[in-house]
Each structure stands twice: as C-alpha cells, then as structure tokens.
Amino acid sequence: MVTTTSPVKAESRDLNFYYNGGHKALKGITMPLYEKRITALIGPSGCGKSTFLRCFNRMHDLYPGNKYDGQIVMHPDNTNILDNGVDPIEVRMRISMVFQKPNPFPKSIYENVAYGLRVRGERSKRVVDDKVEEALKGAALWDEVKNRLHDLAFNLSGGQQQRLCIARALATDPEIMLFDEPTSALDPIATANIEELMSELRNKLTILVVTHNMQQAARVSDYTAYMYLGELIEYDDTDRIFTNPSRKETEDYITGKFG
C-alpha cells in the first residue's frame, strides 16, 4: 500500500497520559504520523487508543485533572503541541476531529458546516457559501443535501449525519483529521461510504483513525499501530501488521485468539 515514503506530519515522543485520579492510561508511546497517510490504531477496549487520539487535539483539557507527560511534535512547526505555552484552540484549528457517534449541532445543515468558519470570524457570505459547498462535496454529501441546506441537520440519516460531521471538520482545511471509531454507530453501507471517503481524503490531509474493526484498519490504512493496556505493542506498515506481525501479541489479536 505504501509506495513512497512521506515526511512525518506529527509524532508522539515518549507520551504518558494520566486521567484525573492518577490512572496512567498511556505508557511511553512513541510513533509517527506520516503526511497524507492513514494511520490506524487498533486494540481491545480500554487499551488507550481513543485516549491517545484525543491527545492530538488536546481534548483532555476539557476535563480538570488530566495530565500529559511527554511530547506530540507537529511539523513543519516542530512544536510540542502539549506544551503549556501552546493554545489548545490553535491546535484544534489545525487538527480537526470526527467522533464515534455523529454529533451535529442543533442547526441547519449549512450552519453545521459553516460552524468552524463562523467560530474563526469569517463574515463574507461568498467565502462561507463556497467553503460549505466544497466541504459537502468533499464529504460526498452535496448531491443529497444541496436542495435542503437549510433543513435541520437532525433530519438526516445516521450515515448522512456522520458525513456532515466530516464536512464540518473539512470546511476549515485542517492539516490532520482524527477519526474516533467513525463507523461504529453506522450500518454496513454507510460504513463503506465513510471508508471510501477516508481513502479520498488521504490525498488532502493526514489521518489518524481509531477502529474496533480490524478489517477496516486493513482496508483503509497505510500504517497500523496495535495498542494494549496503554502500551504501543507494535507499529508498522498495515500490510506487514496483518500478514507478518513481528510480535506474538499482535498476531494473537489480529487472528482473533485474543480480544
């Protein structure tokens, strides 16, 4: 799958994470995210893969008492985005996220997609119109909603809502997009749509995806990381992880002996 090597877009360096109360959920994770590649995080429930993903947009800052220890270095800035001097809002402006359950806002389809631009203070109607259309096209939703942009987003089906959330995340031209089990609440057809979409987005941006579904990781990703109990057990090309893993634990997990 991986044809040419690509520069590193971001990398975690010896990252530890503690939840409020002291539980250590990540233990010394070091791994890269290659630019315009899809990296998948797999592992059993509670292994820390979502926790790791949510470090990249400082989501843990929303809850008091959480503590990062270590670095996530973003390029080309070569800056540790976990540093206290870094504004999490600036980080989130460049690293967007799609959640497990579709979470549209109680607004119209149009305003959902325009949200990121409005938050950034964009006032020009022409700019917003263009961006909304571009994002909806990018999320393969434009044709289905172009005649009802001002309908409430809740009226869309689950799969459409998730694509709307992807459009919302796309509208601000992020550099990295985080997907936290984006298809776990969707039916197989909607899942296939989202996976196809992710493959297309690969041309534009860097993707990190958490998935419960090993076939999904095998289908969409270029690199795969297997995590267990907060540790990174193995990281490699997706092909190698699924055909010839070097660690016994990884093999046990992907062959279904465990997990």
Place this chain on the structure above:
Amino acid sequence: MVSQVLQKPAELPISARLAKNVRRHILERVIEFILMLAALSAVATTISIVVILLYESYTFFEHVSLFDFLTDTEWTPLFENAHYGILPLVSGTLTTSAIALAVAIPLGTIGAIYLSEFASHRTREIVKPILELLVGVPTVVFGYFALLFVTPLLQKIFPELPGFNMLGPGIVMGIMIIPYISSMAEDAMRAVPMSMREGSYAMGATRFQTAIRVVTPAAISGIIAAYILGISRAVGETMVVALAAGQQPNLTFNPMESAATITAYIVQVAMGDLPHGSIGYQSIFAAGLVLMLMTLTFNIIGHLTRKRFREVY
C-alpha cells in the same frame, strides 16, 4: 393433498397452583384506586377553581356588561359611581411583569450559562443552593424590601418617583424570579449531551462560543419553559405589588407611576369588609378569571414555542 381436520382442543381444568390469586388481585386493584384518587385530587381542585370562577363571574356579568368590562378605562367598583373596566388592572399587571422579566430573563439566563458552562464543579455546588435559597424567602419580605429599600434608592436617581410606583416592585419581583429561571435553564443546559460540546470545542470554539452557539440552541426548549414559568410567577405575584406598587387602579404603562395589579385588587377586596354577594365582591372573581386566562395564554404560547423548537439528540 391431505387435509387435516382442525379440532378444537378440549378445555382443561385449571391447576390450583396456576389459578388466579384473588387476594393479590384485589390488593392490586385497591392500590390502583388509591393512587388514582391522589392523582385526581389535583385535577379536581383545578376544575373546581375554574367552575367557581366561572359561576361567580356569571353573577358579576349579569350586572356588568362584558363590553364595559373590557373597554371601560376606569376600575372603581367600590365607589359610589362604580366603573368596571378591567384595563387599568391589566395594565398594572403587565407593566410590573414586564419590568420583572426585563430583569429576570437576562440575569437568569446569564446565571444559567455561567453555572452550566463556566463554573467549576465546586463553585456550582456552592452557588446553586444559595441561589435556590432565594426561592425560600417569603414574598412579603420582598414586598417590604421593594417599599422600604429599593424605592428610596430609586428616588435618589429619580427624585420625582412616588413612594408607590411600579418600577421598584417590578425590579424586586425580577430579582425574586431569577432563581426560578436560572435553575431551570441550567438544568436544561446541563442535559445537553457532552458529545455536542466536544464537537464544538473540537472545531476550535471557545467556551463562550460553545455556550452561545451550541449549548443554548440545544437547550432552548427547556430555557423557554423556564421563561414561561417566570412569566406566570410575575403575573400571579401578589404580595410585592400589593405592598409597594399602590392600590389605585390606574390605566398607565408608565413604571414611574403607582398602579394596582389584578392580584393587588383581589387582596384588597378579599381582606376588606365588603358583604358577600355585592357586586364589588363579585368583581374579584371576574378579575381572577382574567388573571387565570392571562397565565393560561402564556402557558399555551410557551407550550407551542417549545414544540416548535424541540430538538432531538
């Protein structure tokens, strides 16, 4: 083809172990009946209030035409030359309520946003009970507060303000209603799922943007319900206005003047020495009916707006 003859199965005797337990059955019925009585008592009270209001008002309207009642600009049932125009009482009620809401809705909403979206867990646990303590203060205390503290204070700013006026009690009534609105609106905002807030933060929104652009619209039906409760409280409030707004019916919307509200008039007559059955006495039922219709209208408007804005998440 083989056709089968369908035979009805023979009735079987019921085994004693599976037979209906009569005692349990009856007990269940008795409990159901008692529970129903309890539920009905509230309904019955409401219905009897409406019936009595309608019945007594009917006697009133036998002497006073509905047209006079709705159009006459004077309300002087206790005078020699009696006039029965409800408008002065309605204007007093609406003006004091409007002042109260102008105070309570902005402050209550801001309070709710602060408590739900900004305050730390600790702060909320301390502030919310204190705010709710305000609900427990007897309204007569608020009445004296309006008459003896707020009005003199306002007179320092507006020297021409009379001792009885609608502004002071209106403001105090607003302060009194704040906890109702903020507490209910906060509950509605806290019920908004965290995933929606996370979605907003993940887009790079600040706390304030998230509170205003996502949480408030998501909770709007509950927030409107809180406003409606506040309106009903203001329209029905008696003690504060009776004490501090004056007892003179006065067709005016000027908050700097004194005026009587519907509730203040009812108190005045009910506490007075008018004989039962006199028209003056009957007039309080007509006034009460108007008051009930007003709150009912607000409740219906609120119900419709809530349905219109109801969000599913």
